Amino acid sequence: MEPRDDQKNKILQCEITMNDKPIYVAFASPKLEKNFEKLKNGDYEDKQVYSFIERAISDLKKNPMCGIKIPRKLWPKGYITKYQIKNLWKYDLPDAWRLIYSIFEDKLMILNLILEWFPHKEYERRFGY
Numbered sequence: 677m678e679p680r681d682d683q684k685n686k687i688l689q690c691e692i693t694m695n696d697k698p699i700y701v702a703f704a705s706p707k708l709e710k711n712f713e714k715l716k717n718g719d720y721e722d723k724q725v726y727s728f729i730e731r732a733i734s735d736l737k738k739n740p741m742c743g744i745k746i747p748r749k750l751w752p753k754g755y756i757t758k759y760q761i762k763n764l765w766k767y768d769l770p771d772a773w774r775l776i777y778s779i780f781e782d783k784l785m786i787l788n789l790i791l792e793w794f795p796h797k798e799y800e801r802r803f804g805y
Contacts, residue, residue, distance in 0.1 A: 772796035
């Protein structure tokens with residue numbers, strides 16, 4: 677998957693490679709990235725969530741498959757239509773927060789696309805648990 681033009685400057689790259697391909701982490705939309713940046717200057721909980729996501733990004737740069745693969749039958753239809761995903765992963769953040777991402781790979785790179793994050797209750801609602 678080729679990053680959109682509005683994402684190209686916002687992709688977070690790491691020098692680590694897998695299968696001789698660079699590993700990238702990006703947000704699914706500029707709005708999502710903006711929401712992430714807002715957390716940095718928010719209240720105490722927002723700042724905590726920001727640091728949790730930063731750690732997740734660091735981990736994803738080292739190992740794109742460090743999360744838990746979500747079975748296809750549980751995927752929300754909105755993810756499939758909006759992002760054309762072929763896989764879906766959950767990264768458990770501290771304090772019962774969840775980060776949802778998908779991995780895209782081509783001949784040149786591996787891209788971890790962060791789709792959203794939310795507290796566990798919202799995660800349960802989204803995935804119908």
